[in-house]
Amino acid sequence: MRRAGHATRSRLLAAARREFAEHGPAGARINRIAAEAHASKDRLYAYFPSKEELFGEVIRQWLLELEAAAQPSPDDMPGYVGRLFDHFVEHPRDGRLAAWAQLEAEQHLLGPDFDILGSAVEAVREGQRGGTVDRAWAPRDLVLLLIGIARGMSVPGWSHPPSGAGRQPTVDRRRAAAVEAARRLITAAP
Structure with a gap:
């Protein structure tokens, strides 16, 4: 993975951690995570195929x-x-x-x-x-x-x-x- 890819993945995980802590897995929204990480939903799903997998990684x-x-x-x-x-x-x-x-x-x-x-x-x-x-x-x-x-x-x-x-x-x-x-x-x- 290139440096930009690592940075994007790290931003997504940090945003997801805040989102999951605040709202839990059911209340967390992929749109908010992607927006906070300055990434698209498509980019998020390229790293984490589902919200459940993203939660598991967090x-x-x-x-x-x-x-x-x-x-x-x-x-x-x-x-x-x-x-x-x-x-x-x-x-x-x-x-x-x-x-x-x-x-x-x-x-x-x-x-x-x-x-x-x-x-x-x-x-x-x-x-x-x-x-x-x-x-x-x-x-x-x-x-x-x-x-x-x-x-x-x-x-x-x-x-x-x-x-x-x-x-x-x-x-x-x-x-x-x-x-x-x-x-x-x-x-x-x-």
Whole structure:
């Protein structure tokens, strides 16, 4: 693919990410995505044959970005939760994208070789083998809980004060609570 093609594809994915986060897969409109990316619908369909495939690629790219930002580690799964929290705070639309992905995404849209939770699940397994993570948990279940804690605690809502001086201590407190909850969940029983 030529440089111009990569740039167009990147613009389409960025516009689609915003559109899907805001409206979800059913409410997203190809016309708006193409217009925001300064591309034609025909050009969009040349890269992504369907809206479903475009959504799958947006989710796949986002999950890879999230994994790189959070870096699951068998020796520091509470830190993983903190890094997930930080990412969701820094990228508030990603919380919405995560919700849409949970509600709407089918695994086949991401491709047969793409394991959504692969590296985090493997980090939990390694932690269980090394004694840093409670072996009572099914690794996938624990990862889903940890992601849920990070996302749930990071989403602005009724417990966040409006913008202003009180906001940062509240975010810091909620991050600490998320990390502590993760620590308690993973701690191996004596």
